[in-house]
Amino acid sequence: MEFFNLIKERYSVREYKDKEIPVELLEKVLDAGRIAPTARNCQPVRILVAKSKEVMAKMNELTPCVYGAPIVLIICSDTNESSGQPNGRSFAEADASIAATHIMLAAADVGLGTVWVGRFDQDEVRKALSFPDELMPFALMPIGYPADTSVPNPRHTDNKELSEIVKYI
Numbered sequence: 001m002e003f004f005n006l007i008k009e010r011y012s013v014r015e016y017k018d019k020e021i022p023v024e025l026l027e028k029v030l031d032a033g034r035i036a037p038t039a040r041n042c043q044p045v046r047i048l049v050a051k052s053k054e055v056m057a058k059m060n061e062l063t064p065c066v067y068g069a070p071i072v073l074i075i076c077s078d079t080n081e082s083s084g085q086p087n088g089r090s091f092a093e094a095d096a097s098i099a100a101t102h103i104m105l106a107a108a109d110v111g112l113g114t115v116w117v118g119r120f121d122q123d124e125v126r127k128a129l130s131f132p133d134e135l136m137p138f139a140l141m142p143i144g145y146p147a148d149t150s151v152p153n154p155r156h157t158d159n160k161e162l163s164e165i166v167k168y169i
């Protein structure tokens with residue numbers, strides 16, 4: 001799809017088909033995360049693909065926002081590998097967020113739906129999935145084929161005007 005149409009057409013999918021994603025297609029989408037820019041090119045992003053029955057049951061306990069998707073991507077950064085800002089804060093979350101955005105748009109381009117989920121507790125996820133100390137989850141992303149009945153939320157196009165968010169200084 002033409003890029004500007006793609007970013008307009010993409011919406012948060014909250015209803016999925018019970019249909020597997022072919023591995024090659026999933027990996028094409030994940031590759032869009034791999035090539036995302038990261039601070040100082042440190043590439044701290046790590047993506048866990050939750051799809052087994054056992055882990056998906058845990059995901060459904062960890063967030064109410066799986067929405068019946070066959071897979072949930074757990075988009076993380078390895079905080080030992082992320083770069084720091086001059087003020088001492090880490091770029092780990094920014095790096096993971098850019099990778100997540102690449103993935104979200106790549107998924108839309110190949111006909112898959114996603115929704116960015118922030119409604120989870122980082123420590124609960126880390127504990128439930130036995131993450132090592134340095135692995136920090138920043139976004140959950142259910143991914144799958146949108147159900148035939150899936151439609152954008154009415155607020156999908158409820159965006160502020162450019163003049164409300166941009167100021168030339």
Ligand SMILES: Cc1cc2nc3c(=O)[nH]c(=O)nc-3n(C[C@H](O)[C@H](O)[C@H](O)COP(=O)(O)O)c2cc1C
Nearest residue numbers: 010011012065115116117118119120152153155156
């Ligand atoms: C950081 C972030 C966290 C979000 N968390 C959730 C969430 O926990 N559950 C959910 O259903 N949608 C979540 N969303 C999706 C937003 O509600 C959605 O992107 C927004 O309402 C605009 O709708 P659209 O994506 O259809 O354009 C999140 C989006 C972002 C960017």
